[in-house]
Amino acid sequence: MNVGIIVKGIGGRYEVQTDRGLVSCTLRGRLRLRDDRVLVGDKVEITREDDGKDGVVEAILPRTSELLRPPIANVNQVAVVFAVENPAPNFLFLDRLLVQGELLNLSCIVVINKADLNPTRAQELAKHYNTISYPTAVTSTVQGEGLDQLRELLKGKITALAGPSGAGKSSLLNALDPNLKLETGQVSVKAQRGRHTTRSVELLALGDGYVADTPGFSRLNLESDQERDLQFAFPEFRPHLDFCQFRGCLHRREPGCQVKAALEAGEITQERYDHYLILLEEAAPRY
Ligand SMILES: Nc1nc2c(ncn2[C@@H]2O[C@H](COP(=O)(O)OP(=O)(O)OP(=O)(O)O)[C@@H](O)[C@H]2O)c(=O)[nH]1
Ligand SMILES: [Mg+2]
Ligand SMILES: [Zn+2]
Structure with a gap:
């Protein structure tokens, strides 16, 4: 028995990366019958055929996380990638991605x-996100800038790249490993949006980590039961949450709110606070 990680799945065949190379596997019958799908990112036990190149997935090891869109198991890091220009950043959308990562x-x-x-x-912009607590890399695939910094952040992790189409996610991976030869696209001048060049889900081995070059998400809405959790998804709110006058404060208009006090003191930016209110509205229970 060998263990490995599913890096790709097409039409009932799964590519499993093991420490002795890639093995092309089918699923043992009872796995095919199971409801829960086998996901890219799943750690699996396999048996090999004699040639060593083919095998059978015998069992799926417990997952530590499960992303639905894109469907990947065992992701432990999200990299929110955006372009400083072309396409112009949509900061609400970027905060939405960060909040989704935090909530997971x-x-x-x-x-x-x-x-x-x-x-x-x-x-x-790097300073802005650093101040919130996020590690950042400032990169250019044209000038080869910031790639070592990014490589360091990806080390040993299973990272899902998220971000608008055209931000340069595939270009960055090609820059980190020219052997990947991922397809990249032009940003359409008219729409100032990329064209969702990347479509399938695949884990790419990069150093001792893995990266999923996901199709740019276009929409990510909150669920209606996440109203109370949302405040914890804003790292710069956390130091203040225990000190609001009211337990259960949602930091809107409540008196003695320490999040509002931090906003007034300039420790929380107006933009992030406004995004919190927008997302809070979205996460409000619907009766
Ligand atoms: N000026 C500049 N252009 C870049 C840079 N990185 C990528 N691009 C260009 O941006 C465009 C989009 O790049 P992609 O790598 O396809 O973007 P993506 O994020 O993978 O897009 P999707 O797959 O659609 O989600 C391409 O034309 C790239 O050549 C950069 O650092 N500087
Ligand atoms: Mg791409
Ligand atoms: Zn409060």
Whole structure:
């Protein structure tokens, strides 16, 4: 018996990365019957055929996490990737991705790409996300800048790349490992949006970690039972949460709210606070 990780699945065949190379596997019958799908990222036990290149997945080991969109198991980090320009950043969308990562208890990092287009702004944005607590990398695939920094952040992790289409996710992975040869696309000038070049889910081995180059998510809404959890998904709110006058404070108009006090003291930015209110509205229970 060998263990490995499913890096790709197409039409009933699964590529499993083991420490002795890639094995192309089918599923043992009882796994095929099970309701829960086998996911890319699943750690599995396999038996090999004599040639060593083919095998059978015998069992799936317990998952530590499960992403639904894109469907990947055992992700432990989300990298939110965006371009400083072209396409212009949508900060609410980026905060939405960070909040989703936080709510799933994944560690989050921020990658500010296309720094060549506006180096000063890229540094400003890095400072913004650093202040919130997020590790950041400022990168340019054109100038080869920030790649070591990014490599360091990806080390030993299973990372899902998230971010708008056209941000340069596939380009960054190609820059980190030219052997990958991922397809990249032009950002359409008219829409200023990318074209969702990347479609399938696959884990790419990078150093001793894995990265999923996911299709740019287009929409991520909160569930209606996440109203109370949302405040914890804003790391800069956390030091203040225990000190509000009212237990159960949702930091809107309640008196003695320490989150509002931190906002007024400039420790929390107006933009992040506004995004909190928008997402809070979205997560309100619907009767
Ligand atoms: N100026 C500049 N352009 C870049 C940089 N990185 C990528 N690009 C360009 O941005 C465009 C989009 O890059 P992709 O890597 O396809 O973007 P993506 O995030 O993978 O997009 P999807 O797969 O659609 O989600 C391509 O034309 C790249 O050449 C960069 O650092 N600087
Ligand atoms: Mg891509
Ligand atoms: Zn409060």
